[in-house]
Amino acid sequence: MTFAKEPPHLEGQQDYTAVLLCNLGTPDAPTPAALRRYLAEFLSDPRVVEIPPLVWKTILHGIILRVRPKKSAAKYASIWTPEGSPLKVWTDKQATLLQGWLGERGHRRLIVRYAMRYGNPSIASQLDLLKAEGVTRILVLPAYPQYSGTTTASVFDAVYAWARTVRSLPELRFVNRYHDDAGYIDALASRITQYWRQHGRPDRLVMSFHGVPERTRLLGDPYSDECQATAQLLAQRLGLAPEQYRLTFQSRFGKAKWLEPYTEPSLIALAKTGVRRVDVVCPGFTGDCLETLEEISQEARNAFLTAGGKEFHYIPCLNDSPEWITALCNVAQRQLAGWPTLAASASAGAAPSPELSSRP
Numbered sequence: 001m002t003f004a005k006e007p008p009h010l011e012g013q014q015d016y017t018a019v020l021l022c023n024l025g026t027p028d029a030p031t032p033a034a035l036r037r038y039l040a041e042f043l044s045d046p047r048v049v050e051i052p053p054l055v056w057k058t059i060l061h062g063i064i065l066r067v068r069p070k071k072s073a074a075k076y077a078s079i080w081t082p083e084g085s086p087l088k089v090w091t092d093k094q095a096t097l098l099q100g101w102l103g104e105r106g107h108r109r110l111i112v113r114y115a116m117r118y119g120n121p122s123i124a125s126q127l128d129l130l131k132a133e134g135v136t137r138i139l140v141l142p143a144y145p146q147y148s149g150t151t152t153a154s155v156f157d158a159v160y161a162w163a164r165t166v167r168s169l170p171e172l173r174f175v176n177r178y179h180d181d182a183g184y185i186d187a188l189a190s191r192i193t194q195y196w197r198q199h200g201r202p203d204r205l206v207m208s209f210h211g212v213p214e215r216t217r218l219l220g221d222p223y224s225d226e227c228q229a230t231a232q233l234l235a236q237r238l239g240l241a242p243e244q245y246r247l248t249f250q251s252r253f254g255k256a257k258w259l260e261p262y263t264e265p266s267l268i269a270l271a272k273t274g275v276r277r278v279d280v281v282c283p284g285f286t287g288d289c290l291e292t293l294e295e296i297s298q299e300a301r302n303a304f305l306t307a308g309g310k311e312f313h314y315i316p317c318l319n320d321s322p323e324w325i326t327a328l329c330n331v332a333q334r335q336l337a338g339w340p341t342l343a344a345s346a347s348a349g350a351a352p353s354p355e356l357s358s359r360p
């Protein structure tokens with residue numbers, strides 16, 4: 001094990017605190033080559049695929065990375081924006097807004113950045129940058145409200161791996177979950193009621209969460225319970241009776257059993273039993289991405305309409321909604337308590353330089 005030489009601190013820039021908003025990651029371009037790189041990193045994470053490494057390496061390199069990149073690239077191409085992948089665009093925007101809003105609440109000695117667990121900008125590269133800028137305290141804030149070993153713990157793994165190379169460590173704090181946070185639930189409810197004010201109400205609201213293998217639940221992953229808790233709180237907040245909404249799980253990967261009920265078969269069943277209009281919301285995704293814009297808003301829509309459904313509405317994710325940024329500020333602020341982000345020490349100045357706050 002080698003430890004990096006400590007970067008020289010710039011005059012007046014020591015003693016900052018940072019919030020690092022961490023999301024899953026996304027390919028750099030909607031091309032098979034970029035997808036191969038991204039999927040190779042993602043699907044080699046033992047937190048994501050719990051199959052004996054040698055067996056999995058053969059399947060991953062022999063089959064999946066030969067077939068999937070081309071198919072996935074075409075899906076990404078259908079949702080790509082001039083600014084890049086939606087997941088990255090929203091995460092970047094959320095970090096910028098969080099910086100501004102926390103600044104308005106007086107947190108002047110605070111830098112907010114975002115990082116991706118897979119792809120760019122990597123967690124290690126952003127932590128290096130923060131350290132070089134004189135950050136001595138870091139709050140790691142995953143973009144996932146529900147805790148799962150497959151996502152949240154994997155973000156933490158990347159932070160610990162970086163920490164193992166560092167001589168003089170910053171103080172580190174981690175947010176594990178906020179699936180039942182009142183601000184998060186209120187932000188979801190307000191997103192949905194605003195949508196209904198404009199477009200009327202559905203026969204059923206489907207709350208679709210990303211799935212995980214059923215085996216992870218049996219092995220003690222709390223993700224499934226936390227999705228159920230979010231759905232129940234949201235339904236309560238919206239005043240929905242049990243028969244007016246349904247919780248489903250999407251994005252099954254591979255042949256194993258995943259958390260049920262699956263989203264697409266549930267939508268088909270609803271259409272076949274005469275449900276005319278469904279609205280689908282994805283509360284586990286805090287920003288729109290491939291899984292919402294393509295899998296739900298394109299594929300699931302087609303499946304529901306083909307099965308006889310009449311109207312399919314996709315309600316966008318929280319993205320940059322003011323209620324959501326407020327909730328995120330509150331989640332961060334609770335964990336920042338006791339750290340001197342509000343105090344401006346005489347020697348170090350009151351606010352990060354414009355250069356510091358505008359870097360990606």
Ligand SMILES: C=CC1=C(C)c2cc3[nH]c(cc4nc(cc5[nH]c(cc1n2)c(C)c5CCC(=O)O)C(CCC(=O)O)=C4C)c(C)c3C=C
Pocket residue numbers: 024025026027039047048049068072085087144148150151210211212213251253284285288289290291
């Ligand atoms: C929101 C929480 C997520 C959990 C839990 C999660 C678990 C999980 N995912 C896979 C496999 C894939 N997921 C893919 C995309 C993807 N997954 C999430 C979030 C969670 N995943 C997001 C936000 C995205 C979209 C990324 C984007 O760029 O927009 C993909 C890649 C897409 C594709 O090629 O189809 C795969 C593969 C597993 C196996 C897993 C749990 C074990």
Ligand SMILES: [Fe+2]
Pocket residue numbers: 210251
């Ligand atoms: Fe996923």
Ligand SMILES: [Fe+2]
Pocket residue numbers: 251290291295
């Ligand atoms: Fe998907």
